[in-house]
Amino acid sequence: MSQDLTDEQIRHALQGISVPPQPQIMVDLQMEQVMPDPDLKAIARLISQDPGLSGSLLKIVNSPFFGLANRITSIQQAVNLLGVNRVINIVNAQSIRGELTDENIVNLNRFWDSAQDIAMTCMTLAKRIGCLEPDEAYALGLFHNCGIPLMLRRFPYYIEVMEESYAQAGQRIVDIENQRLNTNHAVIGYYTAKSWLLPRPLCDAIAAHHNAQHIFLEEGSRDTTLRNMLAILKMAEHICKAYEVLGKSRVDHEWNEVGAQILEYVGLSEYDYETLEATCREMMTSGEGRYYHD
Numbered sequence: 001m002s003q004d005l006t007d008e009q010i011r012h013a014l015q016g017i018s019v020p021p022q023p024q025i026m027v028d029l030q031m032e033q034v035m036p037d038p039d040l041k042a043i044a045r046l047i048s049q050d051p052g053l054s055g056s057l058l059k060i061v062n063s064p065f066f067g068l069a070n071r072i073t074s075i076q077q078a079v080n081l082l083g084v085n086r087v088i089n090i091v092n093a094q095s096i097r098g099e100l101t102d103e104n105i106v107n108l109n110r111f112w113d114s115a116q117d118i119a120m121t122c123m124t125l126a127k128r129i130g131c132l133e134p135d136e137a138y139a140l141g142l143f144h145n146c147g148i149p150l151m152l153r154r155f156p157y158y159i160e161v162m163e164e165s166y167a168q169a170g171q172r173i174v175d176i177e178n179q180r181l182n183t184n185h186a187v188i189g190y191y192t193a194k195s196w197l198l199p200r201p202l203c204d205a206i207a208a209h210h211n212a213q214h215i216f217l218e219e220g221s222r223d224t225t226l227r228n229m230l231a232i233l234k235m236a237e238h239i240c241k242a243y244e245v246l247g248k249s250r251v252d253h254e255w256n257e258v259g260a261q262i263l264e265y266v267g268l269s270e271y272d273y274e275t276l277e278a279t280c281r282e283m284m285t286s287g288e289g290r291y292y293h294d
Contacts, residue, residue, distance in 0.1 A: 029088050038084050044076040047087065056090055057082065064283040065120040089139045111148055114245045115141070121236040121280045128276060129266055131228040139202055140229055141236055144209045145246075147189030155181055166247020173247075173254070174210045186210055205229040212254065216261040231262045239277045240284075 028046055032038050047053055054075055061078040062071050072078055079087055119141030126137035152158040158181075165176035177184035190207035204226055208215060212230045234255065237243070243252040252259075263273055 029084075029091060032084070040079050040084070041076065043084065043087060044079045047079060047091075048075045053091060057087065060090065060116065060120075063120060065124060083135070085135050086138060089135075089142055110245050111145065114240060114242055115143075115145060117240045117284060118142075118144070118233075118236045118242065120283075121239050122232050124280055124283070125232050125235055125276065129232070129268070131266060132232050136199075136202065136229070137232050139198070140205055140233055143189065143193055143198070143202065144206050144233055145185060145189065146192050146206070147185030147187065148246075150188050150192065151177075151181070151183075151185045162246060163248045166243050166249040166253070169251075169253045169256075172210050172213070184210075201225045201229065205233065209233055210254070212262070213258045216258050216265065227265060231266050234258065234262055235266075235273070235276075236280075239280050 029043060032043055032046075047057060057075060057078045058072065060066075061081050062068065066081065072081070082090075119138045122137035122141035123134045126132040126134045132140075148158075148162070151162075155161070161177060161180050162173075162185075164180075165173040168176055174184035174186050186207055186209055190203055193203040193206050204223075208226060209230060212234050215227060215230060238252050238255040238259065241252075243249045243254070263270065268276070
């Protein structure tokens with residue numbers, strides 16, 4: 001994506017939105033990650049220095065998606081179970097929260113919850129379907145909307161625009177944002193992921209995650225990796241009711257437009273998908289589910 005844009009176009013797209021740098025703990029973790037034999041004890045010590053990050057790790061590892069018999073309270077155990085790659089993804093997500101004011105953090109509580117739930121659901125779907133590595137799927141779910149909090153920091157009325165975007169049928173969510181704000185959260189998310197040196201396929205999927213209709217219906221892309229990522233993500237968003245949680249909409253217009261094609265692409269019948277949907281929702285409601293309600 002960036003190869004197609006000039007520096008001036010990039011500046012225009014960002015419109016004064018500052019992409020948060022990687023926190024120092026992220027740099028330290030990456031240095032440990034590239035070692036031939038990463039020291040999980042050293043990683044756990046780094047994590048333990050940050051109470052917010054420690055709490056996030058424990059919340060994730062104790063979620064129903066991991067199905068542990070007993071709750072874990074040790075950061076070392078959590079790191080051992082989650083693995084280095086997943087820990088690094090969580091650290092990155094936390095750094096976005098650190099860039100916001102207290103008021104915006106409160107306003108975006110539903111965003112944080114949605115991102116984590118979608119990440120877990122993506123991971124579960126990837127394990128069941130097999131078209132994407134679970135850790136890649138988890139990262140995609142966690143970061144696909146990472147531009148949203150940065151948009152809110154730049155545009156105080158962004159939540160109103162986001163809700164308007166989800167309410168419209170026949171237009172992409174990013175089309176409404178472009179009309180109102182001259183940029184959108186997918187573009188901002190792409191540059192954030194790119195600046196953090198996240199894998200290129202992940203960055204591309206973040207950029208395209210509201211362009212699934214074109215990619216699946218009009219065969220605008222023959223990129224199998226991109227299609228696999230978007231298929232998992234769109235199923236997870238629908239299962240987690242992102243349209244309702246983020247957009248306050250009762251209808252998932254995106255899924256209505258492209259859902260059947262996605263299921264055909266991954267080889268799932270409606271019954272198979274509904275079974276997976278029920279499994280994922282049961283995992284949520286059996287633990288700390290927050291928003292599954294019919």
